[in-house]
Amino acid sequence: MSLVSIRIITANLNGLVKFYEHVTGMPVVQYTPDFAELQTKTATLAIGSTRTLQFFGGADVAQASQNRSAIIEFLVDDVEKDYKRLVDFLKPYLVQKPTTMPWGNKSLLFRDPDGNLVNLFTPVTPETIKKFETKT
Structure with missing residues (x-):
């Protein structure tokens, strides 16, 4: 699967x-x-x-702009570079500037116009770099 x-x-x-x-x-x-x-x-x-x-099945199956449990994640080459490129554009949507997470990714968190949480991340520890090396 x-x-x-x-x-x-x-x-x-x-x-x-x-x-x-x-x-x-x-x-x-x-x-x-x-x-x-x-x-x-x-x-x-x-x-x-x-x-x-x-x-x-009809309009009650899902509701737009109601997500508060899922994060849409994009693996990027350099989250700091993307942050610099997007900083002005993301101002109204920004949740957290690039921050290194305990599990080894540096993450930039923001919401899209519907409120969905989005994470651009770059692996930064040897373990996470190895984990994602086949995905880039």
């Missing part, structure tokens, strides 16, 4: 597409007015409008 995708449900598809393109520097492919994907080497961040919920 492989985890291949995480999907965000939003009432602001165009806003999230622009946000994630800016943050990652990667293109987000918008297949329809209601569905887009940011494809990385290891997984896909899908973005679906609230109108897509009809295909999953």
Whole structure:
């Protein structure tokens, strides 16, 4: 089994597409007015409008802008470099400047426009560098 995708449900598809393109520097492919994907080497961040919920059982299946338990994480080459590139853009969204975590990653935490927590991180200890060397 492989985890291949995480999907965000939003009432602001165009806003999230622009946000994630800016943050990652990667293109987000918008297949329809209601569905887009940011494809990385290891997984896909899908973005679906609230109108897509009809295909999953109705509007009550998920609620846009309500996430308070998951973190969307992106492995980056140099989190400090990304922070410098994004510092002005992320001001209204910033949760925590780059900080080394006890488990060996340096993490930059911020929220997207819907309030989803996002972590850009770089492994900094020998153990975490080895752990992620096949993912870069």
